[in-house]
Amino acid sequence: MVRKKKKKKRKSTGSSLIKYGDYTLDDADDDQEDLDSSRGGMIFKWKAGKNIIRVIPPLPGYKWRLRVYEHLINVPGIGWVSFVCPRLMAKEFCPGCNKRDKLLRSKNKVDIKFAKDLRPRRNNYANAILRKEEEGGPRVINFGPQIEEQLIEMRKDPDLGGNFVNPIKGFDIVVRKKGEKLNTEYKVYPVGKGRSTPLHEDATIMNAWIENQHALERFAVVPTADQIEAKMRGEEIDDEEAEDRGSRKRKRSKKSIDEELDEIEDADWEDYEEEEEDDEDYDEEE
Numbered sequence: 434m435v436r437k438k439k440k441k442k443r444k445s446t447g448s449s450l451i452k453y454g455d456y457t458l459d460d461a462d463d464d465q466e467d468l469d470s471s472r473g474g475m476i477f478k479w480k481a482g483k484n485i486i487r488v489i490p491p492l493p494g495y496k497w498r499l500r501v502y503e504h505l506i507n508v509p510g511i512g513w514v515s516f517v518c519p520r521l522m523a524k525e526f527c528p529g530c531n532k533r534d535k536l537l538r539s540k541n542k543v544d545i546k547f548a549k550d551l552r553p554r555r556n557n558y559a560n561a562i563l564r565k566e567e568e569g570g571p572r573v574i575n576f577g578p579q580i581e582e583q584l585i586e587m588r589k590d591p592d593l594g595g596n597f598v599n600p601i602k603g604f605d606i607v608v609r610k611k612g613e614k615l616n617t618e619y620k621v622y623p624v625g626k627g628r629s630t631p632l633h634e635d636a637t638i639m640n641a642w643i644e645n646q647h648a649l650e651r652f653a654v655v656p657t658a659d660q661i662e663a664k665m666r667g668e669e670i671d672d673e674e675a676e677d678r679g680s681r682k683r684k685r686s687k688k689s690i691d692e693e694l695d696e697i698e699d700a701d702w703e704d705y706e707e708e709e710e711d712d713e714d715y716d717e718e719e
């Protein structure tokens with residue numbers, strides 16, 4: 434190809450170029466998805482339409498799901514940044530809640546709106562098998578109040594299926610995702626009206642799934658103020674690196690978190706797939 438180019442240097446490129454392939458935006462999207470899934474592939478992203486899952490029973494001494502309070506903030510140029518709320522999870526200083534407290538004292542409508550967006554949101558992590566990707570073994574599902582409340586109702590009401598975590602007498606669950614962004618709705622109902630099916634027919638596989646489920650505590654690790662600042666600057670936080678506090682002494686941002694938050698008050702909140710307005714749990718717990 435190089436030789437050819439030299440010879441025909443002066444010819445118009447349009448007619449002399451050999452056939453070549455392309456790297457389309459669709460390809461780039463696929464690549465991005467691959468990258469994202471290899472990075473955080475453990476966590477399943479709900480797909481539009483039906484998602485059929487089977488919740489894996491917890492190991493003894495654990496709950497079937499881990500509940501975490503997180504802030505989710507849209508930082509311009511960086512995107513959605515989430516971090517575990519130090520105040521609600523560890524009674525420690527939280528830059529997100531601190532900013533929110535200040536804004537709530539304001540009489541300005543924009544401030545109040547931003548305060549609302551800054552609230553810590555209830556988030557849950559659980560282990561499940563995705564029936565369409567069983568070969569992947571246990572995966573982490575992530576869900577907010579909308580799905581959580583339906584699952585609780587299901588557990589309490591035998592007519593809705595009852596105990597879905599039981600590996601023998603339990604049942605598969607459909608989580609149907611409809612709509613997008615602010616209008617995303619999740620409908621949760623049992624497969625086959627709650628008819629019992631085993632987690633897996635083969636006891637060896639079933640045991641392996643239960644034993645090899647993901648430890649969920651990692652999702653509740655409370656970040657330091659430095660780590661939150663780094664996230665707001667768009668830096669990936671490596672768990673191992675984070676433990677090495679020495680490396681975190683490097684140049685701190687000239688901006689305080691407060692200043693960073695000030696800048697994003699006008700951020701575009703429409704991108705967020707918000708589940709529902711569900712504040713009541715946040716404000717009282719401290």
Ligand SMILES: [Zn+2]
Pocket residue numbers: 504518519520521527528529530531553
């Ligand atoms: Zn907080």
